[in-house]
Amino acid sequence: MLMPTGGGKSLCYQIPALLREGTAIVISPLIALMQDQVAALQQNGVKAAYLNSSLDYHEAVEVENRLWAGELDLLYVAPERLATPRMQTLLEQTQIALFAIDEAHCVSQWGHDFRPEYRQLSHLHQRFPQVPRIALTATADVPTRHDIMEHLQLHDAALYNSGFDRPNIRYHIAENQGKAKEQLLQFIREHHDGEAGIVYCLSRRKVEETAAWLERQGLTALPYHAGLPPEQRQHHQTRFLREDGVVVVATIAFGMGIDKPDVRFVAHLNLPKSIEAYYQETGRAGRDGLPADAWMAYGLQDVITLRQMQQDSSAADQQKRIEQQKLDAMLGLCEIISCRRQALLHYFGDHLDAPCGNCDNCLTPPETWEATVAAQKALSCVYRTEQRFGVTYLVDVLLGKNNERITRFGHDRLSTFGIGKELAANEWKALFRQLIASGFLSVDMEGHGGIKLTANAKPVLRGEQSLTLRKPSKAKAARRGSKAGSATLPHGALWEALRQHRRELAAAQGVPAYVIFHDATLAEMVEQKPQSLAALGAISGIGARKLADYGEGFLDVILAHRETESE
Structure with a gap:
């Protein structure tokens, strides 16, 4: 299934x-x-x-x-x-x-x-x-x-595939412009202030630094990674499940099996290692079917780090090749200029006829530019520096920086020295990242992470192939589009009263609040305002057992609210 x-x-x-x-x-x-x-x-x-x-x-x-x-x-x-x-x-x-x-x-x-x-x-x-x-x-x-x-010896088993689309999740992928934490905070403040979320980081150190920084900004943020004592991990997980508005900052050690329906956002401060991992992790948002966000900020250093980790692993060569292909696919998803949901579903063999209208590329189409000449300069610089140097060094050569290292290698005398002053350093780095994502360049993991040409680079260098690429974007969140069939959570006195009653029941039983009723069920109570147990029992998520256990209490809250309104 x-x-x-x-x-x-x-x-x-x-x-x-x-x-x-x-x-x-x-x-x-x-x-x-x-x-x-x-x-x-x-x-x-x-x-x-x-x-x-x-x-x-x-x-x-x-x-x-x-x-x-x-x-x-x-x-x-x-x-x-x-x-x-x-x-x-x-x-x-x-x-x-x-x-x-x-x-x-x-x-x-x-x-x-x-x-x-x-x-x-x-x-x-x-x-x-x-x-x-x-x-x-x-x-x-x-x-x-x-x-x-x-x-599992399931060769003759029936295969049921209900599709992979989660239309209530809005996908947004941004460039890490050196201020990823600030970008994340802006996103949370604008769209999910006071709501539950998960922030994924690649390293334990970054988890702890990010959680502490978000705490200083006034959020309730808890770290979670395998290096913490088991009792601390359990305590943080319990708080996340049972309290409102908690943000967990975690490595991928957190999440699988977390059946919390009201996670309103999942954010990544580093690139996931594959589309499968990205889909699994972002899928922890919006399990109740209400609107949720999948937000990510990534940069070239993420790619280099993940590829180095792959190279250093003890996996067999075939496994490493597959992991490399999966990382390339993930990077490609980040750099595309078309609908992200269509590309995501296509990866899993699923199909979406038209652009989704609920991802950043659909809501705020990225600017593109004719990048052929700039790409030729970048590729030529890689070639003339003998394919041994990293992106930062190559950008310095293109910008014509006279530092000791460039002078020592004699690269200040190359034809590519200083020919790239029409672009800023961050724009060149974005170009190199897209050239790597598109397969024109690769990272040499057996050496010191130098950038190398691939066979795909030759047609571009010869002028036989033109390139249209994504223009580096400013740090901003995509506007929220209206999505057919989606809804927003209610506000007001009745909503808060129902949530408070649910919290009290959950605390008395030592279970998460959503085990009593999901947010979607409370939202329907607010909308329907049932006046009898029979009408309450008709609301989605209220079965016979829960109606018997909790029906009168929630009905009393609704009726009391009605009396307050009529006074």
Whole structure:
């Protein structure tokens, strides 16, 4: 099952789990995902539990006994626990309704989040040949899909692809103009002040520096990365889930399995390593279907850093080539001048007939320029400096800077010395970045990161190919366009009163507020203002169990608000 984040993948195994005899075993990669889904299921009266390292011995034994006794509809387990002899023996003594393998891209070495433990799941069909299996993911290109089906022995399985489009998310990608934190703050202040969001950074150091800086600017910002003590990570994650308006600044260690529906924005201060990673991370915004933003600021240094990391990894050469191709595709998405959503969907084999009207390139079309002559100067400078130097040095040569290093190498006597004064240094850097993204230049990772020509550069140097490129933009956020079918969150006394009542219920039960009701459900209460339990029960997101548990309390809030208005 291929379905976008927030599209309802869990229903594809939760409903069969309730209808079939026995217990459904859900293989999930993260504790947070298990805890969130089990809490939500229990709110709806479903007999669900999990087995993971957060339980002590006695709690784990109690869950195992409930499984053995057939008292569970669903049991969430990690792949590591599933592989233990104790768990295997327990499962053989249990009637199993189905196996659901969530985040199935973790199976594939081509996936963006490969986890070796998932490979062990290939034995499920041998040990439990009569038990149905379903694999689910939000992010898998064609090679990754084939790899998943191969390793899970799902060759004859039906393939369901509901598409990858998340029309409520607006994509905006900006150049890092040396003030990325200031650009981020401006974006948050203008569009999401006081709302929940996630900011991704490449390094732990940058995570902590950014979180501290945002705190100083008056935001509630918490760092999250694998180097923090486990109890601090858990505390920050709990605050993010249960408090309003918290911004988490994190490495990619944070996010998978975070089932928080009201994340209003996901921001990147560094380039993700692939389109799959970008799509997965941005997909954590707007799971409730309401408008959300995916914002990113990136620069050439991101490309060099990621390519150096790829080169230094212990992966096989074939894996490195695939990672290189994925990074190139991600960089290409950043530099295109057409609709970003169309390009994003095309990468996953999906199709959008017309430009989306809800990305920065559609809302504020980028300026372009005839860059052939400038590109020839840049490429020629790379060639004449013997393809050994980085972008900053090459820009200094083009601008004719007489520094000691240029003089020492004799590059002040080259024909390309000082021929680029018509552009500023940042414009030249943007040009080099686009030439790398377009495949005319490459970064030499085996040396010291020098820029090299590729075979594609020859037609441009010879004047046989012209280039039209994106003109470097100013730091500004795209205007928010109107999007058919999207809605904005309400404001006012009733909205705040409903949220306060929800907060009190959640605090009393020790669960996130959205486990009680999603924002979208409260928004419909504000719009409909139901005057009876029957009318309240007709609102989306209020089932029979929640109507019985919470209906009278929320109805009292609505009726009290009506009396206040009529006075």
